[in-house]
Every structure is written in C-alpha cells, then in structure tokens.
Amino acid sequence: MSDQAARKPNDYKSSLKPVWCPGCGDFGVVAAIYRALAQLQLPQEKVAVLSGIGCSSRLPGYMATYGFNGVHGRALPVATGLKASRPDLTVIVAGGDGDGVSIGAGHFIHTARRNADITYVMMDNQIYGLTKGQVAPTTPTGDKTKSTLYGNPDPPIDPCELAIAAGATFVARTFSADMKGQVEILTQAIQHKGFSVVDTISPCVTFRGDDQYDFWKPKLRPLPEGYDPSSRAGAMRFCREEGVLTTGILFRDERPGLVEHQEQIRKSAGFNPASPPKIEDLVKGFYP
Numbered sequence: 001m002s003d004q005a006a007r008k009p010n011d012y013k014s015s016l017k018p019v020w021c022p023g024c025g026d027f028g029v030v031a032a033i034y035r036a037l038a039q040l041q042l043p044q045e046k047v048a049v050l051s052g053i054g055c056s057s058r059l060p061g062y063m064a065t066y067g068f069n070g071v072h073g074r075a076l077p078v079a080t081g082l083k084a085s086r087p088d089l090t091v092i093v094a095g096g097d098g099d100g101v102s103i104g105a106g107h108f109i110h111t112a113r114r115n116a117d118i119t120y121v122m123m124d125n126q127i128y129g130l131t132k133g134q135v136a137p138t139t140p141t142g143d144k145t146k147s148t149l150y151g152n153p154d155p156p157i158d159p160c161e162l163a164i165a166a167g168a169t170f171v172a173r174t175f176s177a178d179m180k181g182q183v184e185i186l187t188q189a190i191q192h193k194g195f196s197v198v199d200t201i202s203p204c205v206t207f208r209g210d211d212q213y214d215f216w217k218p219k220l221r222p223l224p225e226g227y228d229p230s231s232r233a234g235a236m237r238f239c240r241e242e243g244v245l246t247t248g249i250l251f252r253d254e255r256p257g258l259v260e261h262q263e264q265i266r267k268s269a270g271f272n273p274a275s276p277p278k279i280e281d282l283v284k285g286f287y288p
C-alpha cells in the first residue's frame, strides 16, 4: 500500500474469520483496535500484536500486522524482548484476565515496573473462557463458576489497581461495547511512551451469561469533569467502586522506561552499532 493512501480500519483486518461465540465482547475490542490504528495511520509492518493463550488471545490472528501467539501468560516477556530489539515497532499485547493477572501476573507487574513501551489490552471477562468457565482472578466474590460451585470464596484482583501500584504509566478502563470510548483510549494508549494498560470489560456471554451487557451498561460512569489523572492515590479511588464501573484514563505519568534505559546503558558501555562487538569476544569476557 502506498504511504499516501489513507489506511482504513479494514486494512488492519486479516482474512481469518473470528471463531468467538456470537455476542462475545472480544469482537468489539478487535474492531476498536482496527479503528485506533487507522486513526493513527500506522503502517501495518510497523505494528506487532502479541498474545498468550485464551479465547481473547486469538486476536493477533485477526490482524493484518505482525503477530505472535505465545504460551499462556507469557506474552509480556516476549513483547518486552521484541520492543528491546525493535524499538521502532508499535508493540501491542492483547489477552485475557486469566492470562494477564493469573499465570502471567508476575510478568504483568515487572513489565509495569520496567515501564516497557508496550500497550496491553486486557480483555477482562472475569472468567477463563477458553477452558470453559473456571474461576478467574477477576471473578467477583461469591460468583458461581464451573470450578466454584458454591461461590467464589476469594476477593478479585482489580487489574487497574494492580497496574497503578506496580508502576504502569498509563492505566485506563473501558467497555467492549463502547466503541467511541475504546478508540479514544486506545489511540492515546498506543501513543503513550511507556507501559499502557487498558482493562476492557469484554463480556463472555457463554460462561458469564447472556445478560452481561444489561448488567454492565447501567454501571458505566465517565470520570468526573476536570479529573486530574496524575495522582496514583486519586486514581485508586476509581478502581474498586461498589456497583459502578468508572471508565476513562484513570492514571497517566511520564518517566523513562525500558527503551530509554537500554539506550543509556549502550552509551555508557560505548556500544557502537556500526561495529558491534564479536560474540567470541563477549563470551571471552565471561570466561577470561
């Protein structure tokens, strides 16, 4: 495609037809990603979308960008490696709440701490969808699932709260059926220099019930007029509200991260990309 021709949302769509259940929230998420990329006019070959395993983690297959489907919970370290070696790429990770804050929770907090320049879209359905409805770390207390027949005894993790506490520099919440809100947030998250987390409530109609849209819609609230997202403590107040789901950019900050630190280390070590050290010399350095 010529650089002059405007890229449209469908230009980011692969030829694969999604196999998600009819009504799954994930359809809205992938459509919003197509639109945000078109809004930013990013060349397809400058974008990589990575995932782990889950219904939501099928998303890279539906993209006409570079893509990688990793193992369960491991998308973030793969994405960190990719961003470290190709800082020119826009790196997006998409996946489930189980993938992100259960098996992948350790990677989640360390990616936030390192402020790796990655956009992480968590498709949060409060359940393990792919494996047919077991309890997730985001499932509300008391909810019955295939693995908590008498109700979930544990309190849920709030992905936004965890991201803010761990050092992510852009944290937002949105809803998969709110296309306008999602596109606005995603375009800013992708442009943000640092780790941006977008927790998207994305209903699993099969294992959380087909009333999920009616359940969530009356609970959605925008952030108050004039809200200042620069305070961690201020943002935390909107993470765990009873009966309300506040959407918008909860927290935003700027600090150097993985890419800037790596550049600094290269400078300090006198690294010259025109004459990189030989691998044999590096090995000799370890075993003189």
Ligand SMILES: Cc1ncc(C[n+]2csc(CCOP(=O)(O)OP(=O)(O)O)c2C)c(N)n1
Pocket (backbone or CB within 6 Å): 053, 054, 055, 056, 057, 072, 095, 096, 097, 098, 099, 100, 103, 123, 125, 127, 128, 129, 130, 131, 136
């Ligand atoms: C190491 C490993 N452990 C467990 C599994 C089984 N498994 C596959 S997907 C999944 C959870 C999916 O839930 P989530 O990440 O929330 O995605 P969803 O399907 O809900 O979109 C699990 C436990 C696996 N594939 N690999």
Ligand code: SF4
Pocket (backbone or CB within 6 Å): 019, 020, 021, 023, 024, 025, 026, 055, 056, 125, 129, 130, 203, 204, 205, 206, 207
């Ligand atoms: S099982 Fe749930 S999360 Fe998976 S495709 Fe179906 S509705 Fe979506």
Ligand SMILES: [Mg+2]
Pocket (backbone or CB within 6 Å): 054, 096, 097, 098, 123, 124, 125, 126, 127, 128, 129, 136
């Ligand atoms: Mg899930």
